Amino acid sequence: xxxxxxxxxxxxxALRTDKGQAAIVVAKEASSPYVVVCExxxxxxxxxxxxxxxxxxxxxxxxxxxxxxxxxxxxxxxxLEGTLIKQRYSRLVYDCNRPPSSPEAMRDVSENTQIPANxxxxxxxxxxxxxxxxxxxxxxxAQQLDRRSxxxxxxxxxxxxxxxxHHRAVDVGILHDLDTPHDALLADAMLSSAQFDDGISVxxxxxxxxxxxxxHTLQMHGQKRQILNVMIEIKNTLIADEKSQQHYAHQLAxxxxxxxxxxxxxxxxx
Numbered sequence: 001x002x003x004x005x006x007x008x009x010x011x012x013x014a015l016r017t018d019k020g021q022a023a024i025v026v027a028k029e030a031s032s033p034y035v036v037v038c039e040x041x042x043x044x045x046x047x048x049x050x051x052x053x054x055x056x057x058x059x060x061x062x063x064x065x066x067x068x069x070x071x072x073x074x075x076x077x078x079x080l081e082g083t084l085i086k087q088r089y090s091r092l093v094y095d096c097n098r099p100p101s102s103p104e105a106m107r108d109v110s111e112n113t114q115i116p117a118n119x120x121x122x123x124x125x126x127x128x129x130x131x132x133x134x135x136x137x138x139x140x141x142a143q144q145l146d147r148r149s150x151x152x153x154x155x156x157x158x159x160x161x162x163x164x165x166h167h168r169a170v171d172v173g174i175l176h177d178l179d180t181p182h183d184a185l186l187a188d189a190m191l192s193s194a195q196f197d198d199g200i201s202v203x204x205x206x207x208x209x210x211x212x213x214x215x216h217t218l219q220m221h222g223q224k225r226q227i228l229n230v231m232i233e234i235k236n237t238l239i240a241d242e243k244s245q246q247h248y249a250h251q252l253a254x255x256x257x258x259x260x261x262x263x264x265x266x267x268x269x270x
Contacts, residue, residue, distance in 0.1 A: 019044035019088060022096075022133045023140035026074060026084040034082025034256075035144045037155045039096040039137075039217060041070035041086035052092055053116025063110035064090045066158040068239035073156035075249035080154075080256065083144050087137055092118070094133040097155075097216050100126070104213065105134070111164060138220060145221055152186070153222050153229040154256065158236040159207050170206040172196060172248075173233035177215040179223060186228040189259035196251050207233065228263065230256075 024041075043065050045052060051059060058064070070086050077084035087096050092115055098105040106129060108118040145151045161168055174194075176187035187204065194202045208214040215231060222229025232252060239245045 018047050022088055022137040024086045024088050025140060025144070026077065026086070028083055028144070030077075030081055030083045032081040033148050033150055033152045034077065034080040035141070035148070035151055035153050036073050036077035036080065036082055036084045037141055037153065037217060038066070038070050038073035038084070038086040038157075039155065040066035040091045040157060041073065042088040042090060044089045045093055046089070049093065049117050052118070054092075054113070058113055059090070059092075062158075062160040062236060063113055064092050066156075067236045068245055069156050069158040069234070069236075071242075071245045072158075072234065072239050072249050072252070075246060076154070076156065076252050076256075079249060079253035082152075085137075085141050085144060087133075089133055094129045096134055096137045097157075097214060099216055099220075100130045100134060102213060102216075105130075138217075141217070141221055145225065145227070151225070151227050152260065153218070153227060155217050155229075155231045157231065157233045158239060159233050161235055161237055163207070168207040168235070169201065170203045170233075171200045171235050171238060172202045173204075173206045173208070173231075174202065175205050175209065175215060175218075175231035175233060176229070177218050177223065178210050179219075182226055183218070183223060183229070185263060186230040186256075186259060189262045190230060190255050193255060193258040193262060195254045195258065228260065 043060065045059070073086060074084050091097075092110065093106075095102075095105050095107070106118050106121060106126060108115050145153065159168065159173070172194075174187045174190050177183040191202065191204060196202055218229045218231055221227075234248060239248055
């Protein structure tokens with residue numbers, strides 16, 4: 001059954017996170033400094049939104065989540081002996097890497113696809129999604145960071161090789177914000193010590209950058225605490241199966257560990 005494109009304020013009352021809490025925490029008692037976050041991990045949609053007016057194929061495409069990212073993030077967290085926090089609900093319901101003020105938080109068009117259930121949302125509907133998904137998710141991230149004396153924040157995403165007809169000439173992106181030199185500290189060290197296969201293109205702030213509004217989680221948690229933080233983007237065709245997910249999780253873990261060791265060997269940088 002398709003969601004009715006005629007939105008009603010009353011629907012906000014009916015909405016529930018009936019598939020579970022927004023944040024799924026794996027290894028919540030882990031003692032290493034690493035907190036790995038995957039904001040676009042899930043595909044769940046609250047029952048009240050039905051199918052959001054989309055086809056099954058659209059609900060499982062890259063507009064709804066980051067294919068492969070959740071598994072890579074979980075494997076990476078395990079290799080770093082850290083905690084993983086992943087978002088249960090589709091980013092079409094709420095994109096947890098965007099603030100409530102952003103039109104991309106609950107976008108009504110993604111790439112070339114119209115999202116009927118996000119058209120003409122009432123203030124009450126927006127507030128419900130903000131409170132129960134965005135705020136709840138980031139509260140959990142903050143809790144895990146707060147329980148560590150010197151946390152390291154790593155967020156994991158995947159991207160489609162072709163977006164709006166444009167072919168992206170990058171395989172792995174290492175992203176950071178630009179407000180202070182400290183924001184780039186971990187990214188700089190990772191780019192200098194990248195341990196990926198020959199022929200893999202690893203680039204800074206690609207295929208997105210701070211100018212695209214994608215560093216919200218880093219700003220919200222990394223800048224606030226002045227902790228090491230980085231965002232990783234992987235081409236989704238490179239992590240389409242279990243073997244490749246294991247492969248890239250291993251290479252990312254080695255790159256991150258080496259980078260952190262380099263930073264720690266120069267105490268003035270931390």
